[in-house]
Amino acid sequence: MVEIERVSKSFYKTVKDRTTEVQALSNVNFSVHANEFLSIIGPSGCGKTTLLKMIDGLIPYDSGKISIGGKQITAPGPDRAVVFQTFALLPWRTVLANVEFSLELRQINTRERTEIARDCLKRVGLGDFENHYPHELSGGMQQRAGLARALAVNPSILLMDEPFGAVDAQTRQLLQEELLELWQRERKTVIFITHSMDEAVYLSDRVVVMTPRPGRVAEVLEVPLARPRITEDVRRDPKFAELTNYIWHSLKKAMDNGHAGV
């Protein structure tokens, strides 16, 4: 469904008048199947967020090709929606109005807008908070609003950029469970960036392990855990520990090869 073929990307970084070229991604190759939950894991700075932004069409890539359903991506499109790490909610809008934002841009009339937004808030468990402002909500609830805003435009691909990285551990686990339930119901294609090995294994069908900068695909792993996954069972499953462990070693190897100091 999503094809990433030999994609490379460099940035120019200027520090005190000295411009250096930094290669963020080098020859990245993998594909995402329809209705799949795919995680991308890698050390900080490996370019995974850059990759997600390129799939969204926010930034161009230097070489290679990213396509969805055979069509090359050049700009953001209605088939994709992003859930941002720092939520990216508009502080002057209520939760409801924040969710409506994505619909306003698609010229949907007011009544329908409110209806869809309310429905999405219910789906993420925020039905009673539509009139709250973001700063009145906890981090977990703010991210639920961010998810509702993405769901509102009914994308076929959900791009999630370390969405639970900014919330506490308990909330994180709760949000993971809720996301899985939602995914089980709606079966959207999800591309999920994370640096947590547990999270990647618990949620995904497949995990793409990336090397340190310049980011390359170290390996792509299948997660053979049965669905639907119940947290307690999954985390006690020996396969779960084995896989997380395997990813840890894979990451470590990638980091040693990339001789990045950690």
Place this chain on the structure above:
Amino acid sequence: MHSQFNINALSILSLAAVWEISGRLFDSVLIPPLTKIGAAWYKLLLGGKLLPNLAASLWTMIIGFVLAVLVGIVIGLLMGRFRAVEHFLDLYVNSLMSAPTTAFVPVLILWFGLGVQSRIAVVFLFAVFVVIINTMTGVKQVDNVLLEMARSFGAKEKETFLKIILPAAMPAIMAGVRLAMGRAVKGIVTAEMLLTLTGIGAMIMQYGSAFATDALFAVILTILIVAMIAMKLVQMLDRRLTGWKVEVAVE
């Protein structure tokens, strides 16, 4: 809130007391006691001179102020959003921001004559640059993540401007408007004293040169009160427009 109000009242009362006592102790022409100023003020009100002059001054000031706010916001938005516009204009804006605006009065007389246009122009020049600079700063400080989010959901430049940049920059814009209000008051009084003797400024010059200090102070007090009311009005507008920010600050 309550205690702040009490301290304000205490401050005004003690100043009034010191003023009254020193006025009675020393020369009452240089420092007329408050009671005398009050009497002069009452006389000015009854004489029908104060209010029409005040109204004329206020009208001119409001026109200049509103123009400055509108023009300032538009230029500030463009400068904040587009690097080229910023580099094209920032030299002038920055130098005019700190230049003594009064120095331009002779030029303005040449351009606009001695009529009301000149006074409006002075108020405008006094007020416009703080609006420009604050608006520009506000636009530049808009969180990049919000801009990215808007673009990701398909916002075009106009929608990004109206739905993200303008509201996000509103607290900074309103800070500029507040400063501009104060400068507009200075501008109108300066214009009326230096350009053409009209309105409140003319009254200051007239009573000043006649050593009618009680009436002079009465006019000055009137200006202070008007300035305070104007600031309060801007503050109320600010609360309405950027209430979300105030709430955040309270937390």
